[in-house]
Amino acid sequence: MKIMISAEGVDLESHVAHRFGISHYMILIDSETMAFEAVPNSGATAQRGAGMQAVVFAISNDVKAVLTGYCSPAAYRQLTANGIEVFTGLSGRVGEVLEKYKKGELGKRTEDNGRLRSIARIDSASLVHALTGSTRQFANLLPMLISVVLLIGLFNTFMSKGLLSYIFSKSPVLDTLFGTCFGSIMAGNPINSYVIGAELLNYGVSLLAVTGFIIAWVTVGIVQLPAEIAALGAKFALLRNALCFALAILIAFLTMTILFLVSG
Amino acid sequence: MSVKTTEKTKKTKSISFMLIFPVLVAVIYGVLLAIKPEQGLLALKNSGRIFLNILQPLALVFVAMLVLNLFLKPGQITRLLGKRTGIKGAMLSVVAGIVSVGPIYVWYPLLKELRKRGTGNAQIAIFLYNRAVKPFLLPMMIAYFGWVYVGILTVLTVLASITLGYVVSVLIKEKDRPGSVI
Incomplete structure (x- = not known):
């Protein structure tokens, strides 16, 4: 099992760092072999954000317990x-703290620490947090979305179907190639x-080209x-x-083939 | 620290781009309304019609975002992308890509770090590809294209991502990275 201890130095003789996020070193220890890094x-x-960087580091290293001040x-x-046990309020040498942990002498932080609890229970704080996050994400996408809608409004007013028919030649391969290039x-x-794809459909552009466009967009x-x-x-x-570009064209053709077979 | 700085710079650049585009559209409308008011109003009317059509799916998008934010923690996505390999690693990368939110520039520094710590090219490619599948945007997509089309496209996208991961792992050899080929 891997344990992570925030430390002032590079070995087990160094002191436990008081602040988890901004400690100079993170010592990763295998509790069975006592090998450390x-x-x-x-x-x-x-x-800012040092704590989160340290959290990402712990998760990506498959740490099971964090010991810190x-x-x-x-x-x-x-x-x-993420299922990591946290022990705080610790000081002294890394080796000593580790021994205490192995003997089960350390007390876990007394706040909510249950992974299951965090999944099963939706308290008002997490609801407010989720609501704030969703509103922010939603607000972030709105300016661009409204601008795109306004641009399509312009497009609808000035673009003639004739011009689009000229660009999209009704040749499946070329149409899809243009659509995929546009999306890329x-x-x-x-x-x-x-939104743009649906408007292109209204203008008679094929679903094949629109599919290539949608896939290549992302x-x-x-x-x-x-x-x-x-x-x-x-x-x-x-x-x-390059591979994604080729796959976008391939997916467009496969989607249309399957759609044709499914809907007869 | 350098990762953070890069992320900050990219974020600033993206915010500038996010502002430039709406401002540009507003300027175009301003000029149009000044020189050709009738066509400007027609364009606004057309835009209003499109916006009314997307209001209902947009409300569903917000609800789906809320549910995801309520049950999914950012750290869990990082954990899914860990060092796991093989079919399990590929499937976890698919899930991570699907549930990840936010613009791509936010993810680049994190992917760079994860790669340094052993996450394979295949897993990163699979993750990036599956960002095309967004559960919270499905109501919008279904409203426009129908659920049969969306279903087929979603399944094909996931399958294509795994193919992509395999091809990337074959074409780019993972130096000193044990067992990273899917």
């Missing part, structure tokens, strides 16, 4: 919601692709490509986007 905490100098209520909630260049919340990101290359490397980003 000290990892510099990337959030040590962070102004203090951790914020938000970090505590995330840790316990555009970006943003998928909801906008549905899976291919020409606009985000520099950011993806920076984060995940050029080879991965370019290959992923």
